[in-house]
Amino acid sequence: MSSVRVLVGTKKGAFVLTADGKRKNWDVSGPHFGGWEMYHLKGSPVDPNRVYASQTSGWFGQLIQRSNDGGKTWEPMNNKFVYDGIPGTHQWYDGTPHPWEFKRVWHLEPSLTDPDTVYAGVEDGALFRSTDGAQSWQEMSGLRKHGTGPRWQPGAGGLCLHTILLDPENPNRIYIAISAAGAFRTDDGGETWKPINRGLHSQYIPDPNAEVGHCVHHIAMHPSRPNVLFMQKHWDVMRSDNGGDTWQEVSGNLPTDFGFAIDVHAHEPETLYVVPIKSDSEHYPIDGKLQVHRSRSGGNEWEAMTKGLPQQNCYVNVLRDAMSVDSLDDCGVYFGTTGGQVYCSADAGDSWNPIVRDLPAVLSVEVQTLR
Amino acid sequence: MTSTVRIELPAHLRTLASVGREVVVELEGTATLRAAIDALEVRYPMLRGTIRDQVTHQRRPFLRFFACQEDLSHDSPETPLPDAIVQGKEPLIVLGAIAGG
Numbered sequence: 001m002s003s004v005r006v007l008v009g010t011k012k013g014a015f016v017l018t019a020d021g022k023r024k025n026w027d028v029s030g031p032h033f034g035g036w037e038m039y040h041l042k043g044s045p046v047d048p049n050r051v052y053a054s055q056t057s058g059w060f061g062q063l064i065q066r067s068n069d070g071g072k073t074w075e076p077m078n079n080k081f082v083y084d085g086i087p088g089t090h091q092w093y094d095g096t097p098h099p100w101e102f103k104r105v106w107h108l109e110p111s112l113t114d115p116d117t118v119y120a121g122v123e124d125g126a127l128f129r130s131t132d133g134a135q136s137w138q139e140m141s142g143l144r145k146h147g148t149g150p151r152w153q154p155g156a157g158g159l160c161l162h163t164i165l166l167d168p169e170n171p172n173r174i175y176i177a178i179s180a181a182g183a184f185r186t187d188d189g190g191e192t193w194k195p196i197n198r199g200l201h202s203q204y205i206p207d208p209n210a211e212v213g214h215c216v217h218h219i220a221m222h223p224s225r226p227n228v229l230f231m232q233k234h235w236d237v238m239r240s241d242n243g244g245d246t247w248q249e250v251s252g253n254l255p256t257d258f259g260f261a262i263d264v265h266a267h268e269p270e271t272l273y274v275v276p277i278k279s280d281s282e283h284y285p286i287d288g289k290l291q292v293h294r295s296r297s298g299g300n301e302w303e304a305m306t307k308g309l310p311q312q313n314c315y316v317n318v319l320r321d322a323m324s325v326d327s328l329d330d331c332g333v334y335f336g337t338t339g340g341q342v343y344c345s346a347d348a349g350d351s352w353n354p355i356v357r358d359l360p361a362v363l364s365v366e367v368q369t370l371r
Numbered sequence: 372m373t374s375t376v377r378i379e380l381p382a383h384l385r386t387l388a389s390v391g392r393e394v395v396v397e398l399e400g401t402a403t404l405r406a407a408i409d410a411l412e413v414r415y416p417m418l419r420g421t422i423r424d425q426v427t428h429q430r431r432p433f434l435r436f437f438a439c440q441e442d443l444s445h446d447s448p449e450t451p452l453p454d455a456i457v458q459g460k461e462p463l464i465v466l467g468a469i470a471g472g
Contacts, residue, residue, distance in 0.1 A: 035383060036383065057383065058470070059434060060384065060422075060431065061421055063387070063417075063420075079419065079420045079425075080420065082426055
């Protein structure tokens with residue numbers, strides 16, 4: 001029988017939530033690494049028991065943990081992230097040059113084909129790869145050195161590389177996104193990169209249509225159509241049908257198009273989910289009503305999904321890596337909040353139930369569908 | 372010259388290294404702060420990067436080194452440790468700052 005395992009990273013530890021395919025009765029394990037900020041946990045698609053986790057702390061820095069039994073036990077792996085060559089500078093908030101400094105790993109993306117290969121998106125914006133199960137890390141420095149790097153400027157949360165999308169049809173193609181540099185793509189396995197931000201319009205930067213400098217919050221892709229990308233930008237929900245070469249806005253009738261999380265239904269490539277957030281200065285839902293918005297038309301037309309979600313006095317946020325979907329027949333949708341709730345919809349968003357209500361602030365949610 | 376130095380770790384690093392409040396390291400030659408942390412990282416490699424940067428060896432800003440009621444944090448890492456530390460009478464304390472939420 002199928003089951004699901006939800007890997008939850010929070011500000012004070014990691015939690016593993018498991019249930020059978022009905023997704024009604026949940027077992028909660030954790031906290032793992034209690035007291036540490038767990039930015040992201042993700043399992044290998046080819047070996048679901050191989051899970052990688054980013055463990056960080058303002059006191060003790062960055063650690064990488066690896067599990068070979070689905071998150072029951074862990075071992076600390078190599079945590080040495082050294083930029084390739086002389087790192088140079090990017091821009092600081094005030095526009096002055098600032099040396100690249102490794103701060104933390106925001107996102108871990110295991111390879112689609114090899115459980116020992118995993119990518120790490122780090123702050124300050126760079127991409128690292130391990131091909132030995134996180135025993136060593138090498139920077140894929142073609143990204144940082146392709147030319148626009150010295151113009152990258154951090155978003156409010158830092159110069160974080162937070163999104164890594166691996167193309168299931170073309171192993172040489174990888175998409176990444178950085179706040180607030182924008183989206184980038186390689187077509188040669190990471191040797192060379194180019195910005196893919198044409199069509200993005202950001203009024204808060206000096207040139208609203210600049211090649212780089214857009215605060216991309218997250219990008220989602222359906223594996224059956226890796227050329228089609230959906231983006232939640234700082235403001236604006238965007239869509240590309242040509243691998244990021246050009247983007248068009250699909251915010252449509254959303255009550256606000258600011259937000260962080262975005263994801264795609266596991267079986268319907270035109271069904272999207274976002275969580276509208278009031279504004280860049282008020283990071284919570286409008287009027288205290290937590291709503292997931294679903295589009296079944298690839299954007300533009302959105303409907304509010306509210307059944308089971310708090311519709312008064314709710315002022316939580318849903319962060320960029322805190323939404324995920326399972327691939328059971330009735331697609332499950334999951335998201336975690338800064339108020340410590342993790343919600344599950346076992347019916348593609350029609351209705352929601354909290355799995356847990358009182359965790360520390362949720363930083364990331366990833367779901368594994370186990371068969 | 373060999374010395375046995377006791378090192379007291381903050382709670383999170385004890386958990387990480389699966390050790391108790393104190394660990395003991397053997398040092399060859401002059402017992403300095405650098406030698407003590409070097410030996411600690413050799414014995415407990417999972418602590419690499421948690422106390423000092425792996426490349427520059429700069430102490431992480433929210434950690435301090437205390438010994439014999441003295442703050443050694445700003446001393447040169449090559450400064451010999453106090454006699455009471457070298458003789459094992461007092462521990463070298465790695466202390467986490469009281470900060471954060």
